[in-house]
Amino acid sequence: MTDTVFSLATVDMPNISGVRTLTQNEYENISKEISELEKFRSEEALYNLIELNYQDLEAKIDFYLNQYVVNPKADFVEFSFQFLDLNRLILNLLSSIRTYLDHTETRLNRTFGDNSDEYKLFKTLISECFDNHFAYRFLEKLRNYSQHCGMPTGSINITDDENGKSLKLLLVRDDLLKNFSSWGAIVKPDLQSQSDEFDIIPLFKQKNSLLKEVNHKISSVLLNKLSNQGNNLLQLILETQAKNGGIPCLLKISGDIDNPNMEMKWFPYDVISKITNVKMNVIYKNEMPSR
16 A cells, blocks of 8 residues: 655646645645635536527527528428427526526525625626616516416518518517416516517527626626635646646545556636636646736
């Protein structure tokens, strides 16, 4: 058996090079900092799902517009499928938005408490979005509508005029009002004031923009709380690059000397970059990251 060895190391396949030995306490402290940044990344991923779902919706709209260019005489069956397909993507997007909002509220409440500045900031930002933007509050209620009533009735409208080609996803106002009684005292009058058929695609664009700003403000606050961890890990990365180059890691070696167990922990470059404003997409051998 061998003693457990902890070290700061680099990997330049197939070679692993030690930079310096660490005490167990140093290793555990650095591992904790890495875990805290990885936890932030994991939680941030919920917002990224919104972005990905919105990008999917935009891409599919462009796809159907291009199909129209190729075949402007699409029949009813094709338009019905397109409407179904776009609604599928919309349901995914609405669901990811609800998941992000619920999880973020719970996360901030559990971590900081309901009287904390962090939790209050989130609640204030969300309330302002709801109070000041029809797109935000209507789509919040539309998600509830979809859960209880299924997909809303509507149609696709493709235009080709002097302003270019555009696709509209039209919902029927009166059907929405008739089929669902829980629009609320604010959203119901909003909805009643809409045209008989109205396009919801611009509403998604606006809500996505609002949520991006909310997430940016919350993330900035949380990243600021991780500034010490991010800067400490950056210094370790710079130390490895000054000596060996290669990909930095924490290395733990234990077990039999002839057949040791090797555990590696990688540095969360993306989160460290956000904290320190140091670009580290790729660190090349013998090349220092630039600020």
